[in-house]
Amino acid sequence: MQTPSTMDASIGFSVSLKLNKTSVMLYRNGYRKATDGGHGASTQTYLCSFSRECTDIPPEFEEKLRQATAGNPKRYATIMEKIRTDVLEPARKKAQEQQFKAQEERVKGSLSFALQQIESAASCGNRDAILANEEIQQALRRVERGAKNLLVEPKALQVAADAQGQDAPSPEREVIGLLETINQACTRLKAIMPFDGGFFARNHQFDKATVELVQQMWFRVQHAHDALTMHKQLHRPKNWTRMQKEVMGLLDR
Secondary structure: OEOOOOOEOOOOEEEEEEEOOOEEEEEEEEEEOOOOOOOOEEEEEEEEEEEOOOOOOOHHHHHHHHHHOOOOHHHHHHHHHHHHHHHHHHHHHHHHHHHHHHHHHHHHHHHHHHHHHHHHHHOOOOHHHHHOOHHHHHHHHHHHHHHHHHOOOHHHHHHHHHHOOOOOOOHHHHHHHHHHHHHHHHHHHHHHOOHHHOOOOOOOOOOHHHHHHHHHHHHHHHHHHHHHOOOHHHOOOOOHHHHHHHHHOOOOO
16 A cells, blocks of 8 residues: 655655555655666665554654655655554554453453452361451451452443443343353352252251242243253253263363
């Protein structure tokens, strides 16, 4: 891609900008007269370049452009504007998106690690006796306060998303979030419900509310499964239990 260049008769050459997928290149264009009176030839001399990933014009490039367009400030301004709109603004947007994504992944990783540690602490055999320790309770209260400081109201979440120029969460993103919550709950229930887990004895009498929630779960899980499997891609195949090692990996070992 090349910008139009207009020959400046007073200095006998023009300056052009070329953009490809990776670079921004500056050239000096001229015309060499034939010594024998015949047709002359156009010439093009490479001056400098910089990467399209740059978010600012390198000083060396800007200086070369200023020298090459000396006496023609309009041409200098035209090229600078093209670099700003076609190169710098997209590069800055891309850099911001990459930075945001990297920060988001770090936060997700930190929260995942914290959750794993809390679940590990909660599944120890002498849980109640250990958690009765006042020092541990103080630490848990600090964890609770810290977690509350990270919570954001749904309306504020949408405002933050709009500020980042992101689209509103798609229905599938909502489904992913719900499934992650369900899977985490199932993992936790599996850890604390067995008799040898140290939480509930074989003859433990559960509250009425617990029994009612379990009974609701019988139907809600089936209803959710039926809704999901309306979509062919989400059907549970025959002999699906054989897929546990492939699907669950090390999670349930």
